[in-house]
Amino acid sequence: MNLRGTKEMVELAADIRNLKVFIHVSTSYSNTNRETLEEILYPPHADWRETLHICETVDSHTLKVLTPKYLGELPNTYTFSKQLAENVVADVEEPVPGWIENFNGPAALLAACGKDPDLVADYMPVDISIKSFIVASWLRGTKELSPTDDVPIYNCCAGKLNNITMGQMIAMGRQIYPSVPVNDMLWTPGGDLTKSKTIHYIKVIFLHLLPAILVDTILWLAGRKPMLVKIQRRIYIANLALMYYITKQWTFDNKNLVLMRSRIKNEDKKQFYYEMENVDQYKYFVNAVKGGKKYLLKEKDEDMPKAKRHYNRMVVVDIIVQIAFYSTLFWWFLNLNCIQNLISLISNHS
Known part of the structure; x- marks a missing residue:
């Protein structure tokens, strides 16, 4: 999905007459083997043709054996395929189809399941992201291009403009939740962060699994369908998939993103100018909780x-x-x- 889909979009764009610009939205986590991420295109982690040949000629068991060798320092196939897709866009002369085994989006869960309260969580309101995509499209599409032009790259993230640690996020959640609780809650929200894996797993057993078994037993005795253990299992699996992203710290350089907004015309600033540094964090997460209740949990x-x-x-x-x-x-x-x-x-x- 990540690599072949990007390749096919590039091929489609090549067939469109008078196309002015093609924007590819990647992920901040495509080069997680580096601590500082600049706004540049990094070399691919594997040879595209060799990867494709192996995926098309070997059986699934062999692929599972070879996958760790291909990934190297990268955590999973999501990051690996997104990184290759960036290079497909940058080098349209040699589009190569690829493969992906699963999809592990690093932003799938709130980073409150992290284990270090001092880690900085990089959050950005989606409307600011969309505005920056549109501005980037306008800048690229209205510029006279030459063969020596580089592909412009922007790290669309908060960076150092508006930081919040995971510890601060948990504290903020405790303040927010009493004013916007979910319907029919089974227990009051709680939890905290720890750097100890042992303490973490002990809490998973005693505060997640055992209470879920107790509630499911009561539901079963009452003739209702048990559900909580299943939900806790899904949360635990998702946490394992995201553990790499929520227990490490990266520094994202977004100088190009900040500079880009200075190019917006005065008459367009009301609709498209974005100030990440002035985003009210508390209001942002209140709206996030309200949105989750309304659109995810379907609560009125x-x-x-x-x-x-x-x-x-x-x-x-x-x-x-x-x-x-x-x-x-x-x-x-x-x-x-x-x-x-x-x-x-x-x-x-x-």
């Missing part, structure tokens, strides 16, 4: 008061359960033989 705005009442009830239930849990844990600890002997020893000495 008029249900919000009911959702808030249910949220407040679940907060009380959560407090009661925590008090009961830690009280039971404390009672169990006090009744251990070693603790009883220690208490008796202290009492006798007193």
Whole structure:
């Protein structure tokens, strides 16, 4: 999809008369083996013809064996194929079809499932991205070209213009959620970030898997279809696919993107000028949560008061359960033989 689709679009563009510009939108993560990403075209990670020949002539098992050798420092076939697609666009004289085994988009989930609170999460409102695509198209399409012109490349990202760490994002989420809770929540939202894999997996078991099994058991006993374990499994698999992207830090250079907006005409600035540095982060994520409720969960705005009442009830239930849990844990600890002997020893000495 990534490589062959791009090749076929380039071939289609070549057949269109009077075409002024062709814009290819890649991904910021096509060269993840580099810590600093400049606005340039990097060399391909593999030979296109050799890749195509192997994919068309060997069986699926052999492909699985060869894939890690091809990927090298790249994390998956998504990144690999997107990087090759960039070179297809840059070198239309030699379009080569390619292959892809799966699709692991790095932006598929909110980066709150990361494990380092100090990592910077690069977020940009989609309307700013679209405006920059249109401006880039206009600049390229209205310029007299010469054979020596390079392909203009822009890192469409926040970069250093408007930073937010994953820790700040989690804190912001805690502030936002009480005002826009989802309908019929099973428990109050929580969680935090940790740099320890051991602690992470312990929390996955005790805070995700075991509660999901308990809820599914109750649903099964009530004659309803269990669902939570299945959902948690999907979240866990998605987290594994994105782990490479949400546990590493890259520096994106977007000087070309910033310079590009200075070329916009005064009469077009109202519609197309973009200021990433002035985006209100809190408002951005509030709108993101509201959009998720409305367009993904299909929830209605008029249900919000009911959702808030249910949220407040679940907060009380959560407090009661925590008090009961830690009280039971404390009672169990006090009744251990070693603790009883220690208490008796202290009492006798007193």
